[in-house]
Amino acid sequence: MVLIRVAFVVLLLLFNAALANNPLLFPANDKAETVNIVPNPFTLTNGWWRYIEISNEDLDQRALNLKTVINKSVDVLRPELKKELYSLVQQIDLTLNEIVAHASAAKPDNSIVHVEKLSYSVSEFQSLFENYHELKASRDRILLVQRNEADVAAKAEQKAIQTFVEYHDIKDNSERKLKLGLTIMANRLSWYLWKIQSPEREKESDILLEKLEQLLEEIDYASVRITADDQQLNALDEQTEKLDRQVKRLNDEVILARDSHANVIGLDFLTRLTEQLLEQGIIIAEIEKQDYVLKLSILKSIKSLILLQRDNSDIEDDPIEILDDNIQLLKNLKTQTEHWVAQTTNERTSIEELLSSGFAKDENKQAGKLIDDRISVIKETVQALAGLEKTTFNLQQLTSLLEKNLGKSKGWIFKLRTTGMYLFDQTGGKIWALLNARLFELSDAPVTTWDILRAVLILFATFYVARFLQKSIIKYNTNSEGKIPPAFYTLSRVVFYTSIVLGIFIAFSSIGINFTNLAIVAGALSVGIGFGLQSIVNNFVSGIIILFEHNIKIGDFIELDTGLKGTVRDINVRSTIVNTLDNLDIIVPNSELVTAKVTNYTLNEPIVRIHVPFGVAYGTDKELVRRVVLEASKKVDISYDDGVNRRTQVWLVGFGDSSLNFELVVWLNPKLGRAAPGSWKAIYTWEIETALKEHNIEIPFPQRDLHIKSGLKEAIKPEAI
Numbered sequence: 001m002v003l004i005r006v007a008f009v010v011l012l013l014l015f016n017a018a019l020a021n022n023p024l025l026f027p028a029n030d031k032a033e034t035v036n037i038v039p040n041p042f043t044l045t046n047g048w049w050r051y052i053e054i055s056n057e058d059l060d061q062r063a064l065n066l067k068t069v070i071n072k073s074v075d076v077l078r079p080e081l082k083k084e085l086y087s088l089v090q091q092i093d094l095t096l097n098e099i100v101a102h103a104s105a106a107k108p109d110n111s112i113v114h115v116e117k118l119s120y121s122v123s124e125f126q127s128l129f130e131n132y133h134e135l136k137a138s139r140d141r142i143l144l145v146q147r148n149e150a151d152v153a154a155k156a157e158q159k160a161i162q163t164f165v166e167y168h169d170i171k172d173n174s175e176r177k178l179k180l181g182l183t184i185m186a187n188r189l190s191w192y193l194w195k196i197q198s199p200e201r202e203k204e205s206d207i208l209l210e211k212l213e214q215l216l217e218e219i220d221y222a223s224v225r226i227t228a229d230d231q232q233l234n235a236l237d238e239q240t241e242k243l244d245r246q247v248k249r250l251n252d253e254v255i256l257a258r259d260s261h262a263n264v265i266g267l268d269f270l271t272r273l274t275e276q277l278l279e280q281g282i283i284i285a286e287i288e289k290q291d292y293v294l295k296l297s298i299l300k301s302i303k304s305l306i307l308l309q310r311d312n313s314d315i316e317d318d319p320i321e322i323l324d325d326n327i328q329l330l331k332n333l334k335t336q337t338e339h340w341v342a343q344t345t346n347e348r349t350s351i352e353e354l355l356s357s358g359f360a361k362d363e364n365k366q367a368g369k370l371i372d373d374r375i376s377v378i379k380e381t382v383q384a385l386a387g388l389e390k391t392t393f394n395l396q397q398l399t400s401l402l403e404k405n406l407g408k409s410k411g412w413i414f415k416l417r418t419t420g421m422y423l424f425d426q427t428g429g430k431i432w433a434l435l436n437a438r439l440f441e442l443s444d445a446p447v448t449t450w451d452i453l454r455a456v457l458i459l460f461a462t463f464y465v466a467r468f469l470q471k472s473i474i475k476y477n478t479n480s481e482g483k484i485p486p487a488f489y490t491l492s493r494v495v496f497y498t499s500i501v502l503g504i505f506i507a508f509s510s511i512g513i514n515f516t517n518l519a520i521v522a523g524a525l526s527v528g529i530g531f532g533l534q535s536i537v538n539n540f541v542s543g544i545i546i547l548f549e550h551n552i553k554i555g556d557f558i559e560l561d562t563g564l565k566g567t568v569r570d571i572n573v574r575s576t577i578v579n580t581l582d583n584l585d586i587i588v589p590n591s592e593l594v595t596a597k598v599t600n601y602t603l604n605e606p607i608v609r610i611h612v613p614f615g616v617a618y619g620t621d622k623e624l625v626r627r628v629v630l631e632a633s634k635k636v637d638i639s640y641d642d643g644v645n646r647r648t649q650v651w652l653v654g655f656g657d658s659s660l661n662f663e664l665v666v667w668l669n670p671k672l673g674r675a676a677p678g679s680w681k682a683i684y685t686w687e688i689e690t691a692l693k694e695h696n697i698e699i700p701f702p703q704r705d706l707h708i709k710s711g712l713k714e715a716i717k718p719e720a721i
Contacts, residue, residue, distance in 0.1 A: 031404055038065045041073050041181030043171045044164075048190045052099060059103050063096040070185070073178060088182040095189040102196055120222040122302060124233060128222060129394050133214045139208040146201045153194035160187035175261055208310055216397070221402040224304050236303055243296040250289035257282045273370040280347055280377045283340050287384040290333060294391040301398040308405050326399040333392060337385070346383050351375060445512035455507040462503020470496040476672050490547045491570040493571070522673040535591075539574045540592035546571055552593055552600060560592065582677070607669045609638055615659030617698040624699060625651040625662060632691035633666050636683050640669040659700040664688065 039048035052062060074082055074089055117124075160183075166594075167180040228236070292349060304319040351374055435450035470492040477488040546552050552568055558578065559565045568578040576593055578586045586690040601608055614627055629650045635637050641648045646667040654661040664684055692699060 006675070010454065024085060028472055038062075038069050039185070040069055041178050041185060044181050044184060046168065048191060048267060049185075052096075052189070053192065059100055063100050067093060067096060074182075077175065077178070085179060085182055088179075088186050091186045092182065092189060095186070095193055099189070099196070102193070113547050117222075117225070118229045119225050122226060122228055122236065122306075125222050125226050127280050128219050129397070132212060132219070133193055133390050133393075135212050135215065139205055139212070142201055142205050142208065146198070146205065148202075149194050152199070153191045156187035156194075157191040160184050163187070170482075188521065197302075219397060219399060220404075223305050223398075224309060224405060226302070226309070233303065233306070236299060240296060240299045240303075243292055243299065246293045247289060247296060248293055250285065254282065254285045254289055257285045268366060269336055270370065273367060273374070275373050276347065276350070277370060280381060281341060282346070282376065284377065284381055287340060287381070287388055290336065291388050291391050293329070294333070294388070294395050297322075297329060298391070298395050298398055301326060301395070301402050304402055304542040305398070305405060308402075308459075319402060323406060328403070330396060330399065337388070337392075340381070340385065344378060344385070348378055349372065351378070354515065354542060384499065407500070447511050451511040455511050457506040457511060459503055462499060462506070465500035465504070466496045469499060484554060489571075490550070493547055497573070535589075536574065539590045542594040543573050543576075545573065545594055546576065546590055551603065552576070552598065556603065557601040559601070560588070561597050564588070605647070607667055609646075609665060609667045610680055610684075612664040612666065612681050612688065613653075613661065614664065614685070614688050614692075615656055615661050616692065616702060617659060617700040620660065620697055622652060622660070624695065625660075628691045628695050629662070629664055630686055632687040633664060633684060635687050636666075638668045638680070638683075642667075645650070658702055 037051070039045075039051050040203065051066070052059070053628070070089060070092060074085055077085070093113060120128075163180050163184050167177060167184060170177040170180070222594050258280065261275065261282060264275045264278060301321050306323050308319060346425055351371060354371065374668050435453065436448050438446045439452070473488055473492040473495065476483050478484045527570045554568055554571065557566070558568060564578065564580070564586060565583075566578040566586065568576060569579045570577040571590075575587045575589050578588055580586060591635045614629075616626065630648060633648050638645060639648060649665045652660060653664055666684065668680060689699070
C-alpha cells in the first residue's frame with residue numbers, strides 16, 4: 001500500500017512537470033530580442049503574444065506594427081481568400097484597439113464616500129432603497145458580463161492551443177498556415193484582453209458590493225432618524241388608502257381572470273392554447289396584486305418606524321401586529337412565488353417543445369397569434385416577478401428594522417418573544433420539511449412521513465370516536481339493574497365496527513391508496529387468506545351472527561355441551577366472554593356458540609322448571625312428605641307458583657332398592673331472588689333435608705349386613721396358612 005502511494009506521488013510530480021514545460025499551455029519566457037520582433041502570422045513562436053504584453057510605453061506603435069504586418073500578409077492573397085480572412089483581420093484590429101485603449105485609459109476613482117445625515121424625510125428614506133436596487137442591478141450586469149467574457153476567453157484560449165498544434169505541423173508558408181495563424185492571433189489576443197480587464201471588473205464588482213453593504217448600513221442608520229410632521233403623516237395615510245383601493249381593484253381583476261378561465265370549455269388545440277394563455281394571465285394579475293399588497297405593508301411599516309420615535313400614545317396601529325402581519329405575509333409569499341416561478345417555467349418549456357416539434361405558426365395564424373401572446377405574457381411575467389422581488393426585499397429590510405426598533409422600545413420581553421417565535425419557525429420548518437420528505441410512491445403519488453402519521457392519527461381518532469359512541473349508547477340505555485337491552489347492545493357493536501371500517505377507508509385514502517386496485521388485489525388474495533385465516537374468519541362471521549340473531553345476549557345464563565355454565569358478559573368479534581359461577585371469565589370462540597348445542601336458560605322467558613330428586617324410607621306417609629316438601633319449597637325466594645299451570649308439585653317417580661323416590665317439580669323466576677343458577681338444586685335440597693329432619697322422616701341409605709357362619713375354623717386348616 002505504501003509503494004502504491006509513493007508511485008502515485010511520483011507520477012503526479014512528473015505530470016505537473018510536464019504541464020509546466022508544455023509550450024502550448026505555458027509558453028516559455030522569450031528573450032528580449034524575441035519579444036521585440038513583430039509577430040508574423042506565418043512564423044508564430046510560442047510566446048509571440050508577449051510582444052503586446054511586454055510593455056505599455058510604446059503599445060500604440062507595437063499594435064500599429066502588428067496590424068501592418070498582418071495587412072501585408074493578407075494583401076498579397078487572391079481576392080476571394082482575402083475576403084474570407086477579412087473577419088479575422090477585423091477582429092484582431094478591434095481587439096488591439098481595445099488593448100491600447102485599456103492601457104491608456106485613466107483609472108476610475110472608486111473611493112467610497114459615506115455621508116450620514118442627522119435626519120431623513122420619508123422620500124429620502126425611500127430613495128435609499130431605490131439607490132440600493134440601482135447599484136445591485138449594476139453589479140449584476142457586471143457579474144453577468146464577467147461570466148460571459150470568462151467563458152468566451154476560455155474557449156478562445158482552448159481554440160488557440162488546439163489550432164497551434166495543427167499550425168506547427170505545417171512547414172511551408174501556405175494559405176492554410178496563414179489562416180491558422182490569424183485564427184491563433186485573434187483567439188490569443190481575445191484571451192489577453194480578458195486577462196487584463198478581468199481584475200478591474202472584479203475590483204469594480206467588489207466595490208459595488210461594499211457600497212451595497214454600506215447602503216444597507218445607512219438604511220439601518222436612517223430608520224431611527226425619519227422625520228415627518230402631521231401633514232406628511234396625513235399624506236402617508238392618503239397613499240396608504242390609495243394603495244388599499246388599488247389592492248381591492250386588482251383583487252377584482254384576479255377574480256375576473258379566474259372566471260374567464262373557468263368559462264373556457266373544450267378539448268381542441270386552440271382551446272388548450274387559450275386556456276394556457278389565461279392561466280398565465282391569472283399569474284400576472286396575482287403578482288401585480290401581491291406587489292401592491294407588499295407596497296401597502298411597506299407604507300405601514302415606515303409609518304410605524306416614524307411613530308416609534310415619538311410617544312407610544314401617538315401610535316394608532318400596533319407596530320407588533322404590523323410586524324406579525326409582515327412576517328406572515330413574507331412567509332406566504334415565498335410559497336406563492338415558488339408556485340408562480342414553477343408554473344412560468346413549465347409554460348416556457350411547453351412553448352419551446354411546441355416550437356421545436358415543427359409547429360408552423362404561418363400555417364395556423366390563429367394558433368400562431370396565441371403562441372405569440374403566450375410568449376409575450378411569459379416575458380411580462382418575468383418582469384413582474386423581478387419587480388416583486390425588489391418589493392419583497394424592501395419589505396424584508398423594513399420588517400427587520402421594525403423588529404430591531406421594537407426590541408429597543410419594548411425591552412427584553414419583546415426580544416424573548418421574538419427569539420421564541422424565530423426558534424419555533426426554524427424548528428417547525430425543519431420538522432415540517434422532514435415530515436414532507438418523500439418515502440416512496442403509491443399509485444404514482446408520493447407518500448411522505450406526514451401522510452403516514454396522518455393516517456395513523458386518523459386511525460387512533462376513529463378508534464376513540466367509535467369507542468365513545470359505543471359507550472354512549474350503552475350508558476344511556478342501561479336500566480337500573482345495570483343491564484342493557486340486546487337491541488341497543490347490538491346497535492353499539494354495529495356503530496363501533498362501522499366507525500372502525502370507515503376510519504380505515506379514510507386513513508388509506510389519505511395516503512393515496514386506490515380502493516379499486518385494492519379490491520382487485522384483495523380478490524386475488526382472498527383464497528389464500530381464507531385458507532390461512534379460516535378460523536379467524538369463521539369466528540368473525542359467527543360473532544356477527546350471534547349479534548344479529550339474538551339467541552345469545554349479554555346477561556343470558558347459558559350451558560354448553562362441554563358442561564361450561566355461566567353468564568354472557570361480552571360478545572366480541574372473535575370470541576364471547578362467559579363468566580362462570582366461580583367468577584372466572586372464560587373466552588369461548590364464537591364458532592362454538594353457533595355450531596354446537598347451547599342451553600340458554602334465559603332466552604325468551606326467565607321462568608324455568610327444575611326437578612329436585614330426593615328419597616324417603618319405605619312406610620313413610622306420602623301425604624306428609626308432600627306437605628312437608630311443598631312448605632320447604634316456599635321458603636326459597638325464587639320459587640314461582642301461579643296456582644294454575646305453573647304449580648309446585650311433589651311427584652312419586654319410582655321405587656328404589658331402599659327408598660321411595662320423589663321429585664320436587666318447581667318453577668323458578670330468578671328475578672324474584674338473588675340465587676345463582678348453579679345453586680338452584682342445592683338450595684332446594686338443603687331446605688328439603690331440613691324439613692324432613694324436623695318431621696322425623698327418615699332418609700334411607702343402602703345398608704349391608706355381614707353374616708359369619710359356623711365351621712369357619714374347620715374350613716381354614718393350619719397347613720393352608
